[in-house]
Amino acid sequence: MSRSAKRPAKGSALLLTAGSGVLGLLVWTLLANSGIQGFPGPLSVVERFGTLVGDGTLPLDLLASLRRVLIGFVLGVVLAVPVGFLMGWYPAIRGLIEPWLQFFRMVPPLAIIPLAIVLLGIGETPKIFVIFLASFLSSVVSTFQGVVSVDNTLINAARVLGAKDRTVFTGVVIPASTPFILVGMRIGLGASWATVVAAELIAAQEGLGYRMQQAQLYYDLSTIFVQLIVIGLVGLLMDRALLLAERRLTGWQERR
Amino acid sequence: MTPKIEFRGLSHRFELGAGDFAALDDVDLSIAEGEFVTVVGPSGCGKSTLMNAAAGLLTPTGGEVLVDGAAVHGPSPQRGVIFQQYALFPWMSVRKNVEFGLKIAGVGQAERRAKAQHFIDLVGLTDFADALPRTLSGGMKQRCAIARAYAVDPTVLLMDEPFGALDALTRVQLQDRLLDTWSRDRRTVMFITHDVDEAVYLANRVIVMAARPGRVHQVIDVGLPYPRSEEIRLSPEFAELRRQVWHAVYHQPTTLEGSP
Numbered sequence: 091m092s093r094s095a096k097r098p099a100k101g102s103a104l105l106l107t108a109g110s111g112v113l114g115l116l117v118w119t120l121l122a123n124s125g126i127q128g129f130p131g132p133l134s135v136v137e138r139f140g141t142l143v144g145d146g147t148l149p150l151d152l153l154a155s156l157r158r159v160l161i162g163f164v165l166g167v168v169l170a171v172p173v174g175f176l177m178g179w180y181p182a183i184r185g186l187i188e189p190w191l192q193f194f195r196m197v198p199p200l201a202i203i204p205l206a207i208v209l210l211g212i213g214e215t216p217k218i219f220v221i222f223l224a225s226f227l228s229s230v231v232s233t234f235q236g237v238v239s240v241d242n243t244l245i246n247a248a249r250v251l252g253a254k255d256r257t258v259f260t261g262v263v264i265p266a267s268t269p270f271i272l273v274g275m276r277i278g279l280g281a282s283w284a285t286v287v288a289a290e291l292i293a294a295q296e297g298l299g300y301r302m303q304q305a306q307l308y309y310d311l312s313t314i315f316v317q318l319i320v321i322g323l324v325g326l327l328m329d330r331a332l333l334l335a336e337r338r339l340t341g342w343q344e345r346r
Numbered sequence: 347m348t349p350k351i352e353f354r355g356l357s358h359r360f361e362l363g364a365g366d367f368a369a370l371d372d373v374d375l376s377i378a379e380g381e382f383v384t385v386v387g388p389s390g391c392g393k394s395t396l397m398n399a400a401a402g403l404l405t406p407t408g409g410e411v412l413v414d415g416a417a418v419h420g421p422s423p424q425r426g427v428i429f430q431q432y433a434l435f436p437w438m439s440v441r442k443n444v445e446f447g448l449k450i451a452g453v454g455q456a457e458r459r460a461k462a463q464h465f466i467d468l469v470g471l472t473d474f475a476d477a478l479p480r481t482l483s484g485g486m487k488q489r490c491a492i493a494r495a496y497a498v499d500p501t502v503l504l505m506d507e508p509f510g511a512l513d514a515l516t517r518v519q520l521q522d523r524l525l526d527t528w529s530r531d532r533r534t535v536m537f538i539t540h541d542v543d544e545a546v547y548l549a550n551r552v553i554v555m556a557a558r559p560g561r562v563h564q565v566i567d568v569g570l571p572y573p574r575s576e577e578i579r580l581s582p583e584f585a586e587l588r589r590q591v592w593h594a595v596y597h598q599p600t601t602l603e604g605s606p
């Protein structure tokens with residue numbers, strides 16, 4: 091039912107997306123022709139894209155950035171999920187951890203970079219650490235929120251069917267909080283991606299952010315444009331991939 | 347003979363910010379093996395609290411509940427519970443929901459599947475065995491919850507306004523199905539409802555509760571024979587009983603609003 095109802099909507103949505111893309115290119119071309127110094131049009135950016143791919147710079151930069159994000163992100167999530175569960179399950183642990191979480195959530199991960207560089211040097215570690223922090227903070231909060239918002243009736247329903255604490259936890263609390271965890275992961279991945287690029291602007295020898303920073307020194311706007319577009323597209327792709335996983339895993343939810 | 351369920355001096359006070367609140371005060375009530383008892387009363391009179399104490403989901407602050415002569419400590423699959431909000435596990439299919447209790451009880455896969463299928467068929471959800479709860483109507487969800495409770499073969503069924511959220515026609519159909527099953531297995535049933543018609547139609551005995559504090563106000567025996575039918579629903583005896591229950595529910599001795 092919902093499928094047939096969605097189809098025409100999907101078609102026109104696609105049309106709108108295409109239209110908005112064309113419109114964006116038009117505005118861009120107009121801006122490029124309006125005489126701002128060094129402002130590249132779409133064509134020269136595509137050309138630069140070709141060069142950067144051809145000489146291997148772009149793939150290598152992309153790989154470096156992706157590697158940092160994935161390591162930091164995965165470490166963050168791997169730690170956040172158990173900590174979030176513990177916080178949701180044991181009020182004492184929540185009481186101990188929550189003030190720190192609330193505090194660090196208010197500090198943008200980027201603001202940690204100077205400290206991380208001083209303490210951890212200028213290698214990969216401080217960048218990965220900052221990304222780890224960004225993904226950990228957003229995932230831990232949502233996991234914890236997921237656990238505390240598990241419907242009490244569901245827990246009771248399991249208990250009257252004979253479930254003990256362990257089964258209640260594995261059979262009810264974990265699946266019921268999956269949607270929250272996945273949303274937290276999506277936010278965390280977005281935050282990680284934003285953070286890695288910014289971290290590379292400050293200190294790196296390779297990566298999309300580093301390349302932009304270099305291009306800035308030489309007033310090379312085309313290269314900056316290529317990096318920006320790649321950053322946006324890759325971020326979008328990663329978000330879509332997680333969204334897809336989320337739909338797959340939590341299609342049982344009532345809403346939507 | 348020991349009653350199947352016995353409430354002895356059951357009291358419960360909820361702790362609130364300012365002092366506490368007496369939800370139940372000294373409830374004495376016995377339910378015999380195989381009896382079908384309905385509980386009615388104004389909203390907030392402690393019906394759910396009473397049932398949760400029997401289910402073992404709530405530890406009363408005073409008195410005790412005995413089932414088969416033994417004090418209740420915590421929930422047990424012996425006492426099946428049906429919740430008003432269905433409480434199906436939304437990530438499990440109907441079949442997985444019904445199998446849940448059997449799996450916990452350690453029933454092997456083949457037997458589990460066969461048993462679950464039996465109860466799914468019994469409640470008429472054969473074609474929806476692999477559907478997720480979100481695709482079911484309210485009545486179908488509650489039938490699934492009933493199958494899930496039956497599957498672990500409880501000796502007592504505790505039902506908290508199970509049909510409260512359903513339309514009138516579905517409700518009557520489920521009432522008849524429930525009575526039909528009950529007349530065959532004679533499980534002890536404690537059934538909470540807001541609906542005076544439903545209370546009289548189903549029960550051997552109607553317990554009318556009063557509020558502030560929650561207590562048993564009146565017990566009304568329903569002498570009507572089973573199987574119950576449309577005809578009974580329209581009989582003058584039914585009308586008279588309904589009038590009695592109605593009166594007991596809606597013309598209670600008033601207590602001061604806000605007094606504990």
Ligand SMILES: Nc1ncnc2c1ncn2[C@@H]1O[C@H](COP(=O)(O)OP(=O)(O)OP(=O)(O)O)[C@@H](O)[C@H]1O
Pocket residue numbers: 360361362367369387388389390391392393394395396560
């Ligand atoms: N967790 C709680 N904390 C404090 N007060 C509570 C709690 N649960 C119930 N109460 C109070 O206890 C009283 C009895 O509640 P209960 O849910 O048993 O009533 P009920 O008869 O089932 O009502 P309804 O017909 O609306 O379901 C109510 O006045 C309610 O406000």
Ligand SMILES: [Mg+2]
Pocket residue numbers: 393394395506
């Ligand atoms: Mg209630």
